[in-house]
Structures are given as C-alpha cells and as structure tokens.
Amino acid sequence: xxxxxxxTLLAFLSFSYSFLNQLNADTLSxxxxxxxxxxxxxxxxxxPSTITSDSLLFGQVTEGEVxxxxxxxxxxxLDGVPASGSSQVIIVSDSEGNDLFQFLINNYLxxxxxxxxxxxxxxxxxxxxxxxxxxxSLLDAGLQEFVVVHDLINDAWSFSDDEGTEMxxxxxxxxxxxGLSIVISAYSGTGE
Amino acid sequence: xxxxxxxxxxxxxxxxxxxxxxxxxxxxxxxxxxxVLVSCTxxxxxxxxxxxxxxxxxxxxxxxxxxxGTEPLSQDDILDSLSSxxxxxxx
Numbered sequence: 001x002x003x004x005x006x007x008t009l010l011a012f013l014s015f016s017y018s019f020l021n022q023l024n025a026d027t028l029s030x031x032x033x034x035x036x037x038x039x040x041x042x043x044x045x046x047x048p049s050t051i052t053s054d055s056l057l058f059g060q061v062t063e064g065e066v067x068x069x070x071x072x073x074x075x076x077x078l079d080g081v082p083a084s085g086s087s088q089v090i091i092v093s094d095s096e097g098n099d100l101f102q103f104l105i106n107n108y109l110x111x112x113x114x115x116x117x118x119x120x121x122x123x124x125x126x127x128x129x130x131x132x133x134x135x136x137s138l139l140d141a142g143l144q145e146f147v148v149v150h151d152l153i154n155d156a157w158s159f160s161d162d163e164g165t166e167m168x169x170x171x172x173x174x175x176x177x178x179g180l181s182i183v184i185s186a187y188s189g190t191g192e
Numbered sequence: 193x194x195x196x197x198x199x200x201x202x203x204x205x206x207x208x209x210x211x212x213x214x215x216x217x218x219x220x221x222x223x224x225x226x227x228v229l230v231s232c233t234x235x236x237x238x239x240x241x242x243x244x245x246x247x248x249x250x251x252x253x254x255x256x257x258x259x260x261g262t263e264p265l266s267q268d269d270i271l272d273s274l275s276s277x278x279x280x281x282x283x
Binding site: 035042070072089091093097099125126175180186187188 | 271
C-alpha cells in the first residue's frame with residue numbers, strides 16, 4: 001500500500017511538472033507592433049590580413065577593405081506602450097554600403113570602469129507576434145557571433161568577428177546619436 | 193479470552209502509521225492540486241491578456257484606411273528597415 005501511494009505520488013508530480021512546463025513554454029511571448037530606435041552609433045574598421053577562412057566575413061570582404069559597423073538600441077512597443085524591454089541590432093556593411101550581416105544582441109558583459117562587451121548572434125530571431133527569441137537549432141552549425149567592445153579606460157571601440165579576430169575602430173570614425181525616437185512599424189501597411 | 197498486550201500495541205501502532213501515511217498522501221495531493229490549479233489559472237489569464245492584446249492591435253490597425261489586411265513583417269524586412277533608418281542617421 002505504501003509503495004503504491006509513493007509511486008502514484010511520484011507519477012503525479014512528474015506529470016504536473018511536465019504539464020506546467022509545456023504550458024509555460026507555449027504561452028510565453030512578447031508581441032509588439034512597432035520598434036523605436038532610441039540610440040545608435042557607428043564606426044569603421046579595416047579588414048586585417050589575419051582574418052581566417054572560417055570567419056563569416058571571409059569571402060565577403062577583402063584584406064584592407066574598410067567596413068562600417070552600425071549598432072542601434074531598440075525598444076519594442078505594443079499599442080503605444082513599451083512591450084518587452086530593449087534590444088540592440090548590429091549591421092555590418094561593406095565598403096560600398098551593402099549590408100553583409102544583421103544580427104540581434106545575444107549577450108552583454110560589463111566590467112565596471114574597464115569595458116562593455118556586446119555579443120550579436122545569428123540565432124537570435126525576431127517576430128512581431130512572438131517577440132525576440134532564440135532558435136537554438138541554428139547553433140547546430142556553430143555559434144555565429146560578432147562582438148563589439150567599448151574599452152572604457154581608453155574610450156575606444158573595437159569589433160571582433162566570429163573567429164575572434166579583433167579590429168579596432170579607425171580614428172575619427174566613431175559617431176553616435178542619442179535621444180532618438182525613430183519608429184519602425186512591424187506590420188505591413190501601417191506606415192512608419 | 194485475553195489478548196496479549198504486545199500484539200494489541202503493535203496493531204494499534206500499525207494502524208496509526210497507516211492513518212498518518214494516508215493523511216500525508218491526501219495533504220500532498222491537495223497541495224499539488226492547488227498548485228496546478230493556481231498555475232493553470234495564471235497561465236490562462238496570461239494567455240487571455242496576450243490574445244486580447246493581439247486583437248486590440250489588429251482592431252486598431254483595421255480602423256485606419258491603409259491598414260486592411262496588415263500582416264507582421266518578416267525578420268528580414270524588419271532588419272532591413274532598421275538598417276536603413278540607422279544608416280540614414282550617419283549619412
């Protein structure tokens with residue numbers, strides 16, 4: 001009798017746990033209908049000779065080419081109300097202004113007084129009906145992540161490709177805009 | 193006929209243990225049923241909130257003349273729009 005009760009209880013607990021997990025996984029979403037760009041900055045870097053053939057940039061750019069890095073801070077809005085915090089996007093453009101990559105932020109590291117590090121990855125996806133989410137199945141092909149570092153000691157910026165090749169911002173190319181309120185609609189036909 | 197005191201004591205003890213186990217089992221079942229009930233209620237209300245938000249979005253969009261049949265933009269379209277807007281800032 002005692003064993004039956006214990007097994008029944010364990011079975012019930014397992015069922016309850018898996019049921020609740022499933023419910024939560026299915027229903028957690030943060031929809032939005034527009035995105036507001038609140039800050040943005042840019043800087044240029046030069047492609048070094050040390051770039052590896054495994055780099056995402058390999059074949060897209062040439063040694064010595066100057067590429068532009070753009071980063072925007074985003075806020076998601078639903079019915080005029082902030083929906084789910086903020087995010088960031090990186091745009092990597094070649095010397096002719098063509099976008100090579102557009103990734104959303106994956107991680108952030110802050111060491112007080114030393115540096116701020118922002119990782120942007122290809123498996124971070126965006127959907128107006130769901131929000132920003134991770135598709136871990138995309139990691140099967142390996143992590144594709146670019147990193148932007150703000151050196152707080154020297155107030156210098158750098159960009160690293162997915163293979164960790166660091167490229168320092170070219171002097172005089174850093175520029176930023178703050179206090180922005182540029183609204184991008186997430187639905188077709190609603191205007192911007 | 194006399195019953196041996198030891199046998200009587202052991203029997204009572206077993207009965208008490210059995211009753212305690214049943215009480216414990218019932219209490220745990222009630223506790224977890226309560227947790228499941230509360231959780232399901234919470235999830236249901238969250239779902240309702242999200243659904244009503246979606247409906248509100250679609251309704252408010254539909255009231256403007258240009259937004260009939262509005263659909264969420266694809267990831268590529270959204271990122272392209274963001275890219276254009278950000279790059280325009282620095283040109």
